[in-house]
Amino acid sequence: MNKSGNAVLLIDDEPQIRRFLRAGFEFAGFSVREAANAAEGLKSATLTPPDLIILDLELPDLSGSEVLERIRSWSNVPIIMLSIETREQEKVRLLKLGADDYVVKPFGIAELLARGDAVLRRYFEGSMKNAVVKAGALTVDLALRVVELSGRRIQLTRKEYELLRILATHLGLVVTHHQLLNEIWRDSQMQNIQYLRILVRKLREKIEEDPNDPRILINESGVGYRLEPGSDESLPRTRKAKPKSQTSA
């Protein structure tokens, strides 16, 4: 839960959506400001820069992606986009334009708050070089390049570590296929995505309790991967349907 009383700016033209977002963010300890259109939102973001912006993709006066671009031209404040059933290419485009993450409507407040926590963590702690990232039972020491699972040190190949490092520095946030391919292979051609799939599978075999039911290294369909911070008490998620019996090894 947010402890520092961060300010969040909600830019959405639907009053009911702003209302539940306000309730949710205030409950989580944020101070909340609202804007019903792009002009108001841009003005508010400029006059009193917030710590986090929740930006709807469909606004009456300007498109959300246009607003995103304008804010990005002078600020790297964390921005999470809200969109209705966007195509994968559109999500990738938003991330490329500088959105820190996106949430697809309809969504639960817990999901949005988790993303908010993640982007704020990255925004405020990203500069710390000796950060130790924890994701569930996994610990990644970025300074010492040491990876431990439930306290036991595990060996990764160079590319496996590279993949884990990139995801760890974006803990809780989606990283696009494009970005991963670019950083790991210095090559963003999408036909090489099969290399990435296999690499992810290899990494999962080492860091996941059950590689066929991954809880840490999560795939975002058609967009990329996300390293889940793990079960957090502040994010009650109902996981009833998981009495799984896995037979594969």
Next chain:
Amino acid sequence: MGNVHALWMSLKDPGKLVFSFPKSRLFAADPDRGFRFAHYVRASAWQIIKALALVALTTIVYFAIDYYGLLNFVPVIYLIPVVIAATRWGALPAVVASIAGFLAADYFFAPPYYSFTVQDPQQIVDLLLFLFVALVTSNLAARLKSEADVLRAREKELADLYAFSRRLAACFTVAELILAIQEYLSITLGRRTIVIAGAASGDIGSADHQSLPESIRQEAIAMIATGASQSRTIVEPVTQRVWLITSISTDYVDHGVIVIDLGLGSSDAIDAMRRHVERVLAEAITRLRRLDLAKAMNEANLRVQADQFKEALIGGVSHDLRTPITSILGFMSVLAKLPEIRDDDRIHPLVEAVQDVANQLDGDIQNLLNATRITKQGIHPQREWVDPADIVNAAIKQRSRRLAGHRLTVDIGPDLPLVKVQQTMIEQAFGQLLENAAKYSQTGSTIKVGARSEQDRVVLSVSDEGAGLMPEEAQQLFKRSSRGPRHVANIPGSGLGLWIGNTFVTANGGTLELTSPGAGLGTTASIRLPAVRSETSEVLAISHE
């Protein structure tokens, strides 16, 4: 008015478009030769009488002149009625006038008077000379007249054609145009004309068709049936009348054929008439083509407008319905987070139930939007390499609350090959199979989810212990909006889910199959996707650095 009515009827039912005109008002070249000769004689008789009257008048004038003894024998005076008859009424009355004049001059004015005998050889020569000149003159004058007549007829024909093309230019519907053609042919040219509509194979049973000679009717229908766009003449074997059959089709539409009775006559006359009719039709068809083109453009415009409307509607539905659902789910998620509610065992399930229903509603709207989009735009998957395990896990995660009441077992085979698909589409399809398994089986029963490799395919499967399928239900499964009659009453659904799922899977090169040992014995649904394993080992080497 009869024609207007026929036109209206044909507009209401274009497949039965039939025009018919009564026999022409201008009774031109018709029935048979004997009749025509009698007609000719009857028309000439009056002119002959008038010619004879002229001769009689000349005789009276001649008597007056002769009475005063002014002239000698001058039979040439009878050239006046001959020339008048020749130029006004043609050869026959002129010849009659010549002979009558010759006889009158001889009888009344050549001595001995009141007798046909002539004494003076000079007068005999004069009389014979007169007859000769009169006959030649009447012939020449008559020929002049007939040439003038031909010229006048040609001029009239041109004027008619001009009027016709102006009339065509004023036609803005096909029905108007066909009416104009018919009027021109039957009224102006005096030809019996019947239009047999094409398009819906023609209405053969119509009374107007029945009035055509059988052989001509057959030929016309054959031309409609073959869609041949030519023009041909046929001689009707019984009456020997010549008929012209021409198709009135353009590149865009077959409007049918037009059948014209060219009548009887010399082959030259028939040919001339045929050429004229064909010229008229050619002009009409040019106009028709322009009308068809305009119509086709109009229809294309309408279609575009309808699509835009539909798009706007989809956009509206998407926004107007999903925004409140987003709010409901949002408020509920906030409520569910509040400690007072989270920890209350009576209220928390209620909040969850609201969330479930809202999610269900959202899924239904999503299906509706997908179905409209598929129908409207088709699907164009963006295929890329995907781990089948990710598909299965994402689909399970999406439907986790729906599956909460069932025992779920997941069996993902080792080292599955990658598949090249648009991940979200297969997820959606597989999610639908999970949804159906939960929907059509008892709470507490087991749902088995599997992913395995099978030759060059990857198979994703869902097996339940539920309602199963009857053979006739299996056949209806993938039809849009089809729902099994066994479940319509007690299990809600739109019948779109499987149709969408099947469409998505097929678009990605896979197959979707549902099998069941029978009603009540459970169902196994499988998605088979093409897999390429060959590259995997190479990829492994690359990733193993």
